[in-house]
Amino acid sequence: MKKILVIGGSRYFGKHLVILERDAGNEVTVLNRGSALPPRGVGHVIADREDEAGLRTALGERTFDVVFDQVCYTPGQAQTARRVFAGRTGRYVMTSTMEVHDPAPPTPEARAYAEGKRRAEAVLGAEPAFGHVAVRAAHVLGGGRAEFTGRLAHYVERIGAGIPVAVHETPYPTSFIHHHEIARFLHWAGQRDFTGPVNAASHGELDVLGLCGAVGEQVGREPLLRTVAAGSEASPFSFDRAYAMDNGRAAALGFRFGRLADWLPEAIGESAAEGAAALRA
Secondary structure: OOEEEEEOOOOHHHHHHHHHHHHOOOEEEEEEOOOOOOOOOOEEEEOOOOOHHHHHHHHOOOOEEEEEEOOOOOHHHHHHHHHHHOOOEEEEEEEEEHHHHOOOOOOHHHHHHHHHHHHHHHHHHOOOOOEEEEEEEOEEEOOHHHOOOOHHHHHHHHHHHOOOEEEEOOOEOEOEEEHHHHHHHHHHHHHOOOOEEEEEOOEOOEOHHHHHHHHHHHHOOOOOEEEEOOOOOOOOOOEOOOEOOOOHHHHHHOOOOOEHHHHHHHHHHHHHHHHHHHHHO
16 A cells, blocks of 8 residues: 555546545545545645645645645746655656647747746756656546536537637647546556656547547537638647657556547547536526
8 A cells, every 4th residue: 555645636637546546545645725625535635735834734744655746837836845745755746738848839828837837847857856757648638527628618519509610721630638548647657666757648649620520420510610820829729830749658668548539439429418418407
C-alpha cells in the first residue's frame, strides 16, 4: 500500500484518478480548498496551495510515496510545492498539457496558460527535490456533462442545430485522449520510476474536418462549415499549424494507449445525450 496525495482531484479525470488509487488499495488523501468533498474512503486536507505556511500547517508531519498535482498552473505554485514537498515525497507527478509544445497559441489566455505550465515544469524539474514527471496531456474528451470545457459540446450543439462551424482552410490534425485513459496513465506514471516530460495521447490523429464528420454521423446532420483564414480564431481543435503529439516515449516505457477511433463515437454520443437532456429539462 502506498500513501498518495492528489492536489485538486475534485472533478473530471482528477476524480477518476483518486478513485483508481483508492481502489488499488492505496491510502489516498485529496488536498483542496474545501470546495468539494473527496469520495468515500479518501482522506481530506483543506488548504490553499499558494499559502505556504498554511499548507505546511495543514499537512503537518504527513509524508507520501507519490504526489499527483492536478492544478499547478504557475511557476509560483511550483516553487511553493517544491519547497513544501521536498523531503515529504519521493515522486511528484504534475499534470501538464500539450499546449507547452505550441510556440504560438491563438489567444492571450492560451498563451498565458501555456507559458505558466512551461515555467512550472521547469521549476519542478530543475535540480529536483524529488523524482518529477510532467505528463503532457492531449485534449481530453468524453464524459458528457463532466467534460466541463464544453469544447466537444460546441460541435455537437452547432452541427445538430445546423449552425456553421468555423474552421481553418487547411486545418492540421491534433491529438486527443479519453478522460478515463488519462486517469489510468497518471496512475501508471505514479507507479514507475522514470522522470521528465512525457506525452499522453491516444493513438490516431484527427483534424477538425474529421471531427465534424464524426459528430455529423452521430447527430444525423451534415456539418455546415465556415472557413476562416490562417491566423484567425476558429472553433476549438481547428489548428492552422502542426499540433499533434508523439506518444512514443510513453509507449516505449510500457503504457498501452487506446485508439481514438475506438472511443470517440461514444464520447460524441455522451455529449449529444447531455444536450438532449438539457433541452427536455
